[in-house]
Amino acid sequence: MHFTDQLAALRTRRRMSLAAIGGRIGMAVPNLSAILRGRGDTKASTLAAVASALEAEWVLVPKEQLQHVRHVLERDAEEPASADGVAAPRSIEMFTKKQQ
Numbered sequence: 001m002h003f004t005d006q007l008a009a010l011r012t013r014r015r016m017s018l019a020a021i022g023g024r025i026g027m028a029v030p031n032l033s034a035i036l037r038g039r040g041d042t043k044a045s046t047l048a049a050v051a052s053a054l055e056a057e058w059v060l061v062p063k064e065q066l067q068h069v070r071h072v073l074e075r076d077a078e079e080p081a082s083a084d085g086v087a088a089p090r091s092i093e094m095f096t097k098k099q100q
Contacts, residue, residue, distance in 0.1 A: 003047070004038040006073070010054045011036070024053040 011021065018029045018036075025032075027046075035042050035050065044058075051058040061069045 002038070004036055007036055007047075007050060007054065010056055014054055016054065021050060021053045025049040 011018075018032050021027075022029050022032045025046075027035075027049075032050070034040060035046065048058050
C-alpha cells in the first residue's frame with residue numbers, strides 16, 4: 001500500500017475531515033487534498049505534520065522487514081474498531097509450564 005493510500009485509510013479510520021486535518025496543520029483543504037492524492041512534490045515536514053494530525057508516526061522500514069510490516073498493518077486494518085475508533089485490544093493468552 002502506497003504512503004498516500006495509508007494516509008487516506010487512516011483518515012477514514014479516524015473519521016477526520018480534510019478541514020479538520022487542515023486546521024490542525026494550517027493548510028488549505030485543496031492543498032491537503034492534492035497531497036493526499038499524491039500530487040506534486042511534498043516536503044517531508046508536511047507529510048510528518050499530516051501523520052501527526054492523524055495521531056500516527058511516519059517511519060522508514062527496511063526492505064527486508066517490509067513484507068512483515070505490511071502484513072501487520074493489513075491485519076490491524078481488518079480488526080473491528082471500538083466505539084471510539086480505536087482498534088479493539090487483542091487478547092493474549094499466556095501458557096506456562098506446570099510446576100512439579
